[in-house]
Amino acid sequence: MLSMTAPDAGPSNSLERALKILDMIGHAPGGLTNKEISQLLRIATSSTSYILQRLEREGYVKREPNGRYEIGLRVLSLASGVLRVLGFHHSAAPVLHRLTKATRLSSYVGVLDRGRMMVVEQVESPDFIRPEIDIGTEHPAYSTAMGKMLLAHLPEEQLQAYLARELPKRTPHTIVSKLKLREELQSIHRAGFAISEQEEFVGVRAVAAPIPDASGNVKASVAVAGPVSLPVWREVKDVVALVQVAGHDISRNMRARTRPAIHSTF
Secondary structure (H helix, E strand, O other), X not given: OOOOOOOOOOOOOHHHHHHHHHHHHHOOOOOEOHHHHHHHHOOOHHHHHHHHHXXXXXXXXEEOOOOOEEEOHHHHHHHHHHHHHHOHHHHHHHHHHHHHHHHOOEEXXXXXXXXXXXXXXXXXXXXXXXXXXXXXXXEEHHHOHHHHHHHOOOOHHHHHHHHOOOOOOOOOOOOOOHHHHHHHHHHHHHHOOEEEEOOOOOOEEEEEEEEEOOOOOEEEEEEXXXXXXXXXXXXXXXXXXXXXXHHHHHHHHHHXXXXXXXXXXX
């Protein structure tokens, strides 16, 4: 059974359909068949077949022997280019490696993308590897530590617009009350760190800290995450301190870089 929800009205032209197909395939573990895509878009299989053939020819998707379409190397190349422009790899990777070594937790850097938290850099711990969390993957901002940190620093008008949307429960622990979420975001802003207590994944705790730019704006966040059963969580305040130092170090590294492409942000 397909797990995605089809739009009320499908995209109306070939470009919109192609973009939607890429988005659906990119978020479908194991890819999608032509029939599944046509059902999700509510259009004829002949129409999706034509678009898929064009996308495959250009390298944006690839057709596996089982008939399922997956994201092609062309998209991965474009994504890598975007991440290089953001400049997080050289600035964050060494810091994340140190953070993971110190905590035995997986480390991440995330940014907001259209109201969702996107992972743009990561270092996995052997004690915590999840296929759902990878560079380029997106997660709801309200249920993740990095996402909540970024929401806490949104201008009021943008935060109001965000809170106007529905907040579905991700786990039994997810905060879906907009009043409680707003109160927590205010607390996060004051404290300088955020915690997701099994709110995105059951059994997983995450701690995040801000990565301020040269003007003090917070448009990126760093976090560690791992099973709540790990011994390191016995001293949460120590983990918080390490993550906050990591945020400061990444911020310093970003500001020290002289690449013009990132001057406008960091």
